[in-house]
Amino acid sequence: MKNTVYLDNSSTTMPCKSAIDGINNALNENWGNPSSLHILGMNAENCISDAREKIAEKLSCRQDEIYFTSCGTEGNNTAIFGAAYQRKKLGKRIVTTSIEHPSVLEAMKRLESEGFDVVYIKPQPNGSVSQEDLISAINGETVLVSIMLVNNETGAFQPVKLAAEIIKKNNAPALLHCDAVQAFGKTDIKVYDLGVDMLTVSAHKIHGPKGIGALFVKKSVTVRPLIVGGGQERGFRSGTESVPLIMGFSGALSELPDIKPSFEKMQALKNALTEKIEKSGIAEINSPYDGLPYIVNISLLGYRSETVLHFLESKDIYVSSGSACAKGKGSHVLNEMGLSRERTDSAIRVSFSRFNSMEDVDKLFEAIIDARNSLRRSN
Ligand code: PLP
Secondary structure (H helix, E strand, C coil): CCCCEECECCCCCCCCHHHHHHHHHHHHCCCCCCCCCCHHHHHHHHHHHHHHHHHHHHHCCCHHHEEEECCHHHHHHHHHHHHHHHHCCCCCEEEEECCCCHHHHHHHHHHHHCCCEEEEECCCCCCCCCHHHHHHHCCCCEEEEECCCECCCCCCECCHHHHHHHHHHCCCCCEEEEECCCCCCCCCCCHHHHCCCEEEEEHHHCCCCCCCEEEEECCCCCCCCCCCCCCCHHHCCCCCCCHHHHHHHHHHHHHCCCHHHHHHHHHHHHHHHHHHHHHHCCCEECCCCCCCCCEEEEECCCCCHHHHHHHHHHCCEECECCCHHHCCCCCHHHHHCCCCHHHHHCEEEEECCCCCCHHHHHHHHHHHHHHHHHCCCCC
């Protein structure tokens, strides 16, 4: 891994040492069932409580508003189905955006097939949905609004707080859910200030293990559980808790640096990359200048994403074409932003983590120039 330049951190991040230590600790020592009444169970339960406290602290909420899930996908499914089924007597209208992650969009499709009316707001060319479109979409009959905080392909911020204000103003019976998987740990999230009822996070985007996430559900809100059984997680998410993964998540949180200096470091990396690209005119930039700086989406016009991705791979540089979850399919996000076919077909996503440096940006840029000089154009 020494010379590897890993720039696919929005797909997943390298587990950090504290995450691995946490997992090992749970497997070697704290392996009891957290529901057991004896000391081994209590020890495991204490590890879970400690992790819950850390997440609650990061989101500025109460510990008993945090529920562990198996991943961000489960968090999104739980929030969306749970809220829709809980509120269906109050109305059938649901509002979301057309650039959500598939774990939201596929859940919405299923709700549509069950009789809900789902409104998909399109983004503007800059990748964010507009205030006007939100205002006209959210009416007094809306029972659920689901909007991501940061888009996973472009880094564009979405107006979640504004959605909360519109719901309140319209006196709508809507619950507000936010997919904050790409934003968590990278930008300050205070759930009460944001005005959300539910918010999803996932550990593997912040150097924790895969297969563990958490859902914030506001105390005053009732949502129907998706998984029923032994009543773990205070009856909201049954199934014996994965103590190793929860402790891995907890380890990742304890190693998470302060938001502001990290944000500034990523901004410097993003600025350096975008300036080089703009000066050379070698590619188009698809991410907004004021997006989350951890994500930079670019298009090397005339060169297919996959071809460039594999060329970079041959130089030990790893990026993604669109998002990892949309393997092989064109990006619905870039399409919805109205970008040309040529631009979407040649899009690659560069995503940084705290382990990246300016040297990585230089290596990437040189390799992109090399790609253009060595590869055959696709058109
Ligand atoms: N939401 C967003 C915005 C994501 O980027 C992802 C993963 O890429 C998910 C949800 C799904 O998270 P998980 O991989 O933990 O299921």
